[in-house]
Every structure is written in C-alpha cells, then in structure tokens.
Amino acid sequence: MKKSKITGIGFHVPKQLVTNQDLTSIMDTSDEWIRTRSGIEQRRWVQGDEAASDLAIPASIKAMEMAGVNPEDIDVVVVGTISGDYFFPGVSAQLQAELGLRNIAAFDIKAACSAFVYSLSIADQFIQTGQYTTALVVGAEAQTKFINKSTEGRDIAVLFGDGAGAAVLQVSNDESGILSTHLHCQGKDLKNLWMEAPGSSGDNQINTVTIEQAKRFEPYMNGREVFKNAVVRFPEVIHEALEKNNLSMDDISLIIPHQANLRIIQSVAKRMGVEQDKFYANIQRYGNTTAASIPIALCEAVEEEKVKEGDTIILAAFGAGYTWASAAIRW
Numbered sequence: 548m549k550k551s552k553i554t555g556i557g558f559h560v561p562k563q564l565v566t567n568q569d570l571t572s573i574m575d576t577s578d579e580w581i582r583t584r585s586g587i588e589q590r591r592w593v594q595g596d597e598a599a600s601d602l603a604i605p606a607s608i609k610a611m612e613m614a615g616v617n618p619e620d621i622d623v624v625v626v627g628t629i630s631g632d633y634f635f636p637g638v639s640a641q642l643q644a645e646l647g648l649r650n651i652a653a654f655d656i657k658a659a660c661s662a663f664v665y666s667l668s669i670a671d672q673f674i675q676t677g678q679y680t681t682a683l684v685v686g687a688e689a690q691t692k693f694i695n696k697s698t699e700g701r702d703i704a705v706l707f708g709d710g711a712g713a714a715v716l717q718v719s720n721d722e723s724g725i726l727s728t729h730l731h732c733q734g735k736d737l738k739n740l741w742m743e744a745p746g747s748s749g750d751n752q753i754n755t756v757t758i759e760q761a762k763r764f765e766p767y768m769n770g771r772e773v774f775k776n777a778v779v780r781f782p783e784v785i786h787e788a789l790e791k792n793n794l795s796m797d798d799i800s801l802i803i804p805h806q807a808n809l810r811i812i813q814s815v816a817k818r819m820g821v822e823q824d825k826f827y828a829n830i831q832r833y834g835n836t837t838a839a840s841i842p843i844a845l846c847e848a849v850e851e852e853k854v855k856e857g858d859t860i861i862l863a864a865f866g867a868g869y870t871w872a873s874a875a876i877r878w
C-alpha cells in the first residue's frame with residue numbers, strides 16, 4: 548500500500564466582514580452573549596451572487612500552486628459541502644470545469660462539519676490503493692445564504708460563517724503523510740442538527756412552501772444536545788487516532804479541531820487533560836465555517852509555524868449526522 552501526503556494547502560474567505568456589533572443592528576443580540584457562548588468575535592459572510600464555488604476555486608488554486616501541480620495532474624476532486632451553488636450537481640463538477648481539469652472523478656460529500664476529514668479519508672484511500680496519484684480535497688461553504696438573519700434565527704445566525712479551504716494530496720515517498728483516518732456516524736440524532744428542506748420527504752418540496760413552513764428551509768440546531776455529544780465524540784475520535792498509531796498525547800504537536808464553538812474546544816481540552824494551546828482555535832475570526840473550518844485552521848496553523856515539518860498532528864471533527872472523524876498526519 549502507498550501512503551498519501553498533503554503537499555499543498557490554501558484557503559479563501561469572502562471580503563464581507565461581519566462583527567458581533569454589526570449583528571446587533573439586524574437582530575436582538577449582543578457582543579457579550581455571542582463571545583461568552585461561542586468565543587466568536589467576527590465572521591465572513593458571502594454577499595450578492597457570491598456562492599460556495601467562488602470560495603472553493605481560489606482556495607484550490609492556492610493549494611495547487613503550493614503543491615506545484617498543474618490542472619492536468621489532478622486525478623480526483625472531493626468536495627465537502629452542505630451549501631453548494633446548486634441542489635445538484637456538486638461544487639466538484641464546477642471545480643472540474645473552472646480549474647480546467649481533465650474529465651476525472653469529481654464528487655461532493657455531505658457530511659457537514661466532518662466533511663473535510665471524510666473527503667480527505669476518501670482521497671487517501673484512492674492514493675493508498677494506487678488508483679490515483681494526485682487528489683484535490685476541498686471544504687467549502689456559503690451557508691449563511693440559508694440562515695435566518697433576524698432575531699428569530701439568532702441562535703444559529705451568530706455562530707456561522709462562510710469560507711473554503713483546500714488541500715492537494717499526493718503519493719508520499721518518505722515518513723510524512725496521513726497515518727490513519729477514522730470516520731463515524733450516528734444517524735438516530737440527525738434531527739438535532741439539520742435542515743429539513745428542500746428534500747424528497749413528505750411535503751419538503753419547494754412548491755409546497757408557505758410562509759409558516761419556511762423555517763424548514765433553514766438550519767435547526769438543538770444547541771445543548773449538540774454540545775453534550777460533541778464533547779464526548781471529539782475525545783473519543785482523537786484517542787482512536789492515538790491508539791491506532793501507538794502514539795501518546797506527548798507525541799502530538801497540535802490538534803486541529805472543527806471550529807464549532809470555542810466553549811466546545813475548551814471543554815474537550817479540559818476533559819482530555821490537555822493544555823488549551825494544543826488545540827488550535829481561530830473561530831474568533833471566522834465563526835463556524837462547517838466543512839471549511841478544518842482546512843482554514845490548518846492553513847493558518849502552518850502559516851503561524853504551529854505545524855512544522857516532522858510534527859505529528861490530529862485533525863478532529865464533529866457535526867451534523869451526527870458524524871465525527873479524525874485524521875493523524877505526520878507533516
């Protein structure tokens with residue numbers, strides 16, 4: 548079996564900066580409420596016609612430039628997103644066309660906040676088996692187009708932001724690379740974090756919507772249940788990565804968790820008895836960007852030299868489904 552490694556990364560966020568203070572002019576909320584519950588200070592929101600692909604394309608170009616690969620080198624594109632430009636097909640099809648890639652395999656993964664790690668794992672399997680040698684893996688979200696930006700939707704609206712992050716995966720010829728990936732799902736709780744419509748179930752089709760029913764077309768979150776599950780699943784899946792590779796926490800330079808909520812990240816660190824600094828956090832500046840949060844955080848951690856050659860890191864995710872996942876990587 549071959550091993551894959553990340554050879555290029557890049558991210559892109561919308562220009563429009565939305566501070567907590569800005570939110571107070573469109574809904575009944577406060578900087579204090581948002582900061583104390585989530586740690587978030589500001590986020591980026593798409594505006595006008597801006598969509599997920601507009602963020603995914605520049606992020607992908609940056610990752611390909613860093614890896615030194617040309618469009619014809621890419622063998623497969625996997626995009627994690629729940630807010631693609633269209634109901635179908637996926638953002639991956641747009642990337643294939645817009646980046647000038649060959650008629651290669653391209654598909655989207657709808658695993659919400661775990662989707663980047665899921666996508667990375669899928670690309671890793673293709674490279675391990677030798678089917679492909681170069682993969683483009685992307686997490687991209689323009690999810691604020693779907694949220695209710697009034698007081699009615701404030702519990703969700705203040706938490707989320709838009710952005711995209713990308714990674715190029717290639718065959719590794721040395722010790723560095725993806726050591727293992729671990730993916731999980733527990734569908735019985737899916738209604739604790741979901742967007743019911745549009746969908747094929749019941750009368751979730753667009754032609755049946757009335758104003759009263761429109762909330763089905765917005766995300767819903769049972770915040771307390773999400774919190775309780777997240778703080779259990781994050782440690783579990785991090786331990787799974789450690790055990791699989793016979794590593795202890797001392798061997799890990801940095802954990803890059805999905806940026807769900809600063810309180811969740813802090814609570815996970817505390818429960819695991821690990822110092823906060825070992826958990827990278829940039830949610831203060833971007834909010835929760837769902838599938839994009841881990842690749843954006845990875846880019847910034849590398850830029851800040853918190854991840855250096857030879858380091859062992861763990862990416863860890865938890866989100867709707869519930870899904871949860873981790874990846875152990877030697878950088």
Ligand code: ACO
Pocket residue numbers: 575576577580581584585660701702703705706740768769770771772773774777806807808810811835837865866867
């Ligand atoms: N601004 C001001 N007030 C608000 C806001 C807001 N943006 N949103 C909700 N409120 C109000 C509610 O209406 C409620 O008011 P009420 O008491 O008069 O009915 C009150 O604030 C609830 O506040 P708390 O009692 O502090 O609520 P709770 O402790 O449940 O905290 C929270 C809510 C922050 C969502 C919490 O459950 C949490 O942190 N959950 C984790 C969820 C999360 O972060 N998910 C991330 C996305 S999912 C993922 O990525 C995996």
